[in-house]
Amino acid sequence: MNHEDGLSRRQQKAMQTRLNLLHAGKVIFLKEGFQKATMTEINKQANTGYGTAYVYFKNKDELFGELMENIVEKMYEVASLPFEPKTSEEAFEQIKTQVRLFIQAALDEQEMMKVLKEAIGVSEIVEGKWSQIRTRFIAGIIKDITFVQEAGMANKEIEASLIARGWYYMNEQVMWDILLGEVAEDLNRVAENLALLYTRGLYVGNK
Amino acid sequence: MNHEDGLSRRQQKAMQTRLNLLHAGKVIFLKEGFQKATMTEINKQANTGYGTAYVYFKNKDELFGELMENIVEKMYEVASLPFEPKTSEEAFEQIKTQVRLFIQAALDEQEMMKVLKEAIGVSEIVEGKWSQIRTRFIAGIIKDITFVQEAGMANKEIEASLIARGWYYMNEQVMWDILLGEVAEDLNRVAENLALLYTRGLYVGNK
Numbered sequence: 001m002n003h004e005d006g007l008s009r010r011q012q013k014a015m016q017t018r019l020n021l022l023h024a025g026k027v028i029f030l031k032e033g034f035q036k037a038t039m040t041e042i043n044k045q046a047n048t049g050y051g052t053a054y055v056y057f058k059n060k061d062e063l064f065g066e067l068m069e070n071i072v073e074k075m076y077e078v079a080s081l082p083f084e085p086k087t088s089e090e091a092f093e094q095i096k097t098q099v100r101l102f103i104q105a106a107l108d109e110q111e112m113m114k115v116l117k118e119a120i121g122v123s124e125i126v127e128g129k130w131s132q133i134r135t136r137f138i139a140g141i142i143k144d145i146t147f148v149q150e151a152g153m154a155n156k157e158i159e160a161s162l163i164a165r166g167w168y169y170m171n172e173q174v175m176w177d178i179l180l181g182e183v184a185e186d187l188n189r190v191a192e193n194l195a196l197l198y199t200r201g202l203y204v205g206n207k
Numbered sequence: 208m209n210h211e212d213g214l215s216r217r218q219q220k221a222m223q224t225r226l227n228l229l230h231a232g233k234v235i236f237l238k239e240g241f242q243k244a245t246m247t248e249i250n251k252q253a254n255t256g257y258g259t260a261y262v263y264f265k266n267k268d269e270l271f272g273e274l275m276e277n278i279v280e281k282m283y284e285v286a287s288l289p290f291e292p293k294t295s296e297e298a299f300e301q302i303k304t305q306v307r308l309f310i311q312a313a314l315d316e317q318e319m320m321k322v323l324k325e326a327i328g329v330s331e332i333v334e335g336k337w338s339q340i341r342t343r344f345i346a347g348i349i350k351d352i353t354f355v356q357e358a359g360m361a362n363k364e365i366e367a368s369l370i371a372r373g374w375y376y377m378n379e380q381v382m383w384d385i386l387l388g389e390v391a392e393d394l395n396r397v398a399e400n401l402a403l404l405y406t407r408g409l410y411v412g413n414k
Binding site for chain 1: 327328329334338362364365366369370372373374376377379380381384389390392396397400401403404405406407408409
């Protein structure tokens, strides 16, 4: 049985070529940055035939768009951790941990994140993709806020969709600042401060 | 007296040319966006001699950098409003008003702000300038937080520089979202929600 996984040899080869191109893309983007990287270089790095990259990806923006999914995967995992606190103290501790892990996950991919920052500015495709990723993060936060509002722990006057957006942006931008070396604060201290403002702001009966 | 304001005729003429070029720059940036605009077009629009723009500005990035000061001027005025509240209720009302006016000032310059957003992404000079402007805004917020902390109204555990940064980013990003049509909420409602989270989070004895 050659096709035990349901893919023909040709399909398997195509998948392998695709992965090679993505891997080569990562190497080239890290080396050149987003703007300077070219499909020709990526092709060469992947040892695929001339023009092969264009069979798999419309342009470098699309190729980078696929790489983004991997870059933010761990950040997204952190954001998707189960969140069902019983008290506002518990919520504070969980949120503090989430902020720290979210920024840490970005720092673990520091070099690719820098390329991402550059790409968001210059590529509409990458910007659009980033905007989708943000929407996913914000949707997760809305879910968490709704949970604590329904549990009677959080202020119901507050509109979850607006606060989720504001809270996400606070985290994202501080993450960029730390990543680009503009904020030298200790990660624990950053997480503590942001989580404190947020939980005190959102939760009822805060100390 | 030809020199009553202390400027020679030549200096006055140079200043006028400079203003003409800035005005022409605005027209061209609004028409073409940042990336497509060229110094040649700006020169032509200003009716100055070939290459004159380069006498006054190193490149379009520098010229745009000067225009930015005007674009954000009103936003900055709002951020610099005196802030010496006596109670946390008063602080909430003032902050709510500030958020609303800050976003409104950006909306009043909507088209140039869109060009600015584009320019931040692609020009290191503009990005650097924007980063300076942000620092000014954040410094103003630090001052306000320190005032209420010293007055015993705000939580002293909180580190003003971190919270100021987070709060500024929340406002800036929500402003971009509204400006780019990604958030359709009523401005009062946005201001109310953000100010509520922030003042409840920051102030002691919040309701």
